[in-house]
Amino acid sequence: MEETFNIQAIVLNRYAFRENDSRVLAYSLEHGKMFLVARGTGSIKSKMAGHIEPFCLSELMIVRGRRYNYIGGAKSTNCFFGIKSDLEKLEVAGRSFAILNKIIKEHEVDPKLFFLINDFLEVLSDINKNINYNLFLHAFILKLVCQLGYRPELYSCVVCRKDINPNGNYFDFKKGGLACSDCQKNCQKNCLTIHKDSIKLLRFIVKENFIDISKLFVNKKISSEVIKSIIVFYNYNFK
Numbered sequence: 001m002e003e004t005f006n007i008q009a010i011v012l013n014r015y016a017f018r019e020n021d022s023r024v025l026a027y028s029l030e031h032g033k034m035f036l037v038a039r040g041t042g043s044i045k046s047k048m049a050g051h052i053e054p055f056c057l058s059e060l061m062i063v064r065g066r067r068y069n070y071i072g073g074a075k076s077t078n079c080f081f082g083i084k085s086d087l088e089k090l091e092v093a094g095r096s097f098a099i100l101n102k103i104i105k106e107h108e109v110d111p112k113l114f115f116l117i118n119d120f121l122e123v124l125s126d127i128n129k130n131i132n133y134n135l136f137l138h139a140f141i142l143k144l145v146c147q148l149g150y151r152p153e154l155y156s157c158v159v160c161r162k163d164i165n166p167n168g169n170y171f172d173f174k175k176g177g178l179a180c181s182d183c184q185k186n187c188q189k190n191c192l193t194i195h196k197d198s199i200k201l202l203r204f205i206v207k208e209n210f211i212d213i214s215k216l217f218v219n220k221k222i223s224s225e226v227i228k229s230i231i232v233f234y235n236y237n238f239k
């Protein structure tokens with residue numbers, strides 16, 4: 001008898017496989033990242049294909065196979081059409097998925113991560129005004145790395161452990177957080193100076209949800225500094 005089980009999954013990627021099938025990379029609530037095979041999706045008669053497109057949140061029935069796990073049935077619950085109909089949002093979602101594909105390992109179950117991705121897609125899909133999409137993408141990256149256990153220390157100095165005062169601080173990537181002005185001599189090439197408003201923004205992103213983050217109006221200088229900090233912090237830990 002075939003063994004089946006049901007999952008809730010966000011489709012991260014799908015590509016043609018064998019003559020008429022496709023391979024699906026999904027992040028599921030129950031089993032983390034999974035590689036699956038969907039049969040017959042190359043056919044125009046396929047009823048399943050529309051439910052397993054990238055960015056869809058779907059309920060999948062999985063049939064355990066010897067070599068692969070197969071998708072036996074699929075029903076999308078949200079395909080985030082607000083993303084698919086907007087090129088700028090599509091690019092943001094695509095870049096976020098490229099990072100997820102790269103850094104998430106197979107079968108590491110993390111429900112909080114599943115809901116983080118889902119919330120990000122939901123808010124991105126629903127946004128109906130012009131926002132700083134690049135900042136929004138990097139907010140997702142920062143929240144993602146926090147969820148993976150790389151939360152930067154933003155409240156006390158990573159060298160002397162004193163509370164961070166507003167001015168004269170550095171972001172020390174090697175030590176994983178902020179260093180105060182007294183400890184700057186310890187910072188060499190792994191540091192960036194950081195403005196007090198950038199510190200506030202980093203703390204806000206770590207603490208608050210995507211709806212509140214999407215409502216922020218941030219000046220260009222601060223958003224550039226925060227984006228740069230997040231990129232350098234991400235690269236230091238994941239490249």
Ligand SMILES: [Zn+2]
Nearest residue numbers: 157160180183
């Ligand atoms: Zn210090």
